Amino acid sequence: MKKLNSKGNIYVYLNWPIILAIYLIVAVTVVYFVDKNAGLVMALFTFFYILFALYLRLVKFNYLNSSLMKIAEQVAEKQKLYYDKMDSPHAVLDGDGRILWANDAFLSISNEISVGKNIKEYFVELNSDILMSISEEKVDLLTSFENRKYRAHLRQVSLDSNQKKYKIYDENDKLTMLFLSDETDYYDLKQEFDDNKQVTGFIYIDNFYEIAESMEDSKASMLIAMVDRKLTRYISYNTGVIKKLEKDKYFFVTTKKAIEEMMETRFSILDQTKEIIGGDNIPLTLSIGVGYEGKSVESNHDLARVAIDMALGRGGDQAVVKKGQETYFYGGKSASATTNVRVRSRVKATSFREILDTKDQILIMGHENGDFDSFGASVGAYIMAKQLGKDAHIVINSLTNAVEEMKNKYVESDNYSKDMFISGDEALSISDSETLLIIVDHNTSKISDEKRLFDKGLDIVVFDHHRVGKNSINDAILSYIDAGASSTCELITDVMIYFDDRAKIRPLEGDTMLAGMVVDTQYFTYQTSAKTFEAAAFLRKKGADSDRVRKLLRVDADFEMLKNRVVSETEYYKKVYAIAKIENASSNIELSVAKAEIANELVGIKGIKASFVITKEDDKYMISSRSMDDVNVQLLMEKLGGGGHRSSAGADIVAKSYDEVIDAIKGVIDEAEKEEGDSE
Secondary structure, three states, rough: OOOOOOOHHHHHHHHHHHHHHHHHHHHHHHHHHHHHHHHHHHHHHHHHHHHHHHHHHHHHHHHHHHHHHHHHHHHHHHHHHHHHOOOOEEEEEOOEEEEEEEEEHHHHHOOOOOOEHHHHHHHOOOOOHHHHOOOOOOEEEEEEEEEEEEEEEEEEOOOOHHHHHOOOOOOOOOEEEEEEEOHHHHHHHHHHHHHHEEEEEEEEEHHHHHHHHHOOOHHHHHHHHHHHHHHHHHHHHOOEEEEEEOEEEEEEEEEEHHHHHHHOOOOOOOHHHHOOOHHHEEOEEEEOOOOOOOOOOHHHHHHHHHHHHHHHHHOOEEEEEEEEEEEEEEEEEOOOOOOOOOOOHHHHHHHHHHHHHHOOEEEEEOEOEOOOOHHHHHHHHHHHHHHHOOOOEEEOOOHHHHHHHHHHHHOOOOOOOOOOOEEEHHHHHOOOOOEEEEEEEEEHHHHHHEEEEEEOOOOEEEEOOOOOOOOOOOOOOOEEOOOOOHHHHHHHHHHHHHOOOOOOOOOOHHHHHHHHHHHHHHHOOOOOOOHHHHHHHHHHHHOOHHHHHHHHOOOOOHHHHOOOOOOOOEEEEEEEEEEOOOOOOOOOOOHHHHHHHHHHHOOOOOOEEEEEEEEOOEEEEEEEEOOOOOOHHHHHHHHHHOEOHHHOOEEEOOOOOHHHHHHHHHHHHHHHHHHHHOOO
């Protein structure tokens, strides 16, 4: 419907007597031709009517119109006063954001705000893009000014045709109505609620029993008291409470704000406890697991459980925080703790045997391009399954060339069934709900030799010596991950001792498992402990022979020539990081083995803290890294999407060239050194 302004309506209303006079003149004319006398009489009355109508139009109309305008002005003044005195701040902006008008509440927000200035000077969120996007539909957004939070409601209005006559704006100009509501109190309350959300955590002393065993009882009691006091003071300072569960285990509860402050300081308690020196000058280290942002208190507790298991699985001396689905790692600078306590091994062996008893079919699987440790651990698990009379198979899709030779010895022997080794496709076809899947020498499905088996919903058991990461298998019914072990073959051998120390192990099987230990320990010179030698002694007693193993691991001349060339061309970054690349290698050389061997060779050079060797396979670049001293290559490789062990790790990345990969390695080294400097 066409809109009529108030002045037009009044004009029509007040001019109706003139319009009626025209009709009377026509009527008088008609009557005159019918009856002259009647027409003259009617004409007389019409004349006086016209005079009265002209009087109303010429005299009274302007007076009445003036009165109506005064009433309108009074109403407008009252309306303006009403808007000016409204408690809700509101203003009118032009297309560029300039304040054309603002009420008292708006101007009282700050002494800096005034009419004529641009709104963008005060509320940065109300930028040009926002103002340009406003239409007749209301736009809401959160903005802030002088430590106050406001909800801004904006809506565009157009100037109508009557306003154009003032010549202030072009007919295409738009005005924006801005209304503000102060929501500071709401957001402060919301932030307070968020800051005080419950956080659950566990603290374990990694090497408590090893330290306590080398101390007198009185000194051990003093050590316990020192630890209790230091942990209580740390948690209390961070507005939490702590409860001792066992001699070396604690449970604590604190707030989200407090735990995030701990994260900012990278859990300084990790370094503080190292000041406590036990027997044999061994520093005390902690593992911390934290869970928060779960759906419930119970969920936070479960997250904390997963976090502490990850911290222990990564070797201890670190904090792992599970924030919902996100995982954060702190610390992990010390070497993985090794322990001679046999309780854990005995418990794992007992649990493993009980699980095997409930399953009819066993599948054992290592990682892609299986090495000696992966293959040897698979053979060890196969022996234990067969000892209980189970239908067991080792799933293999790919092996390194040297390990393939070892596998052929089993295939050619009459002592083993023809289905000892099966492919991934065969494993998929025979697996069912009663099948147990045993994962060895890795703890993440993305590098498994047959990834499709994880889609079958099988029960899983994990044996590994690599540190766990964000993508580790976390739904296993049994997980034995010890980052302090030299190899997975050591863990499997340790379990076998308690599984049944009378078990018969053939010489070939003993050689296979011993080879896995020899390769991963570089002939027992690296990452070894008393348990390593005890496991090797057990295998030796069962028939393993170190001379046969050494012959098995001999390399050819082509590999030695390649190694010498790569070492001579190595770049030494900051004089302590060796970065090498393998190019133009002979086709008979296994690159995955070569890069690991050369990385070991480089880290053995005096003054080198860590080594990185790069090879290219298809469209990916593979990195093998090794370290000594205080460099944690696992943390470096995790930054590149990989992982592994503290002193032995790797990563696969997509890049355009070797130079791009080298730059990426240098970048994570610089980042790690910066973090180290910040924490100090």
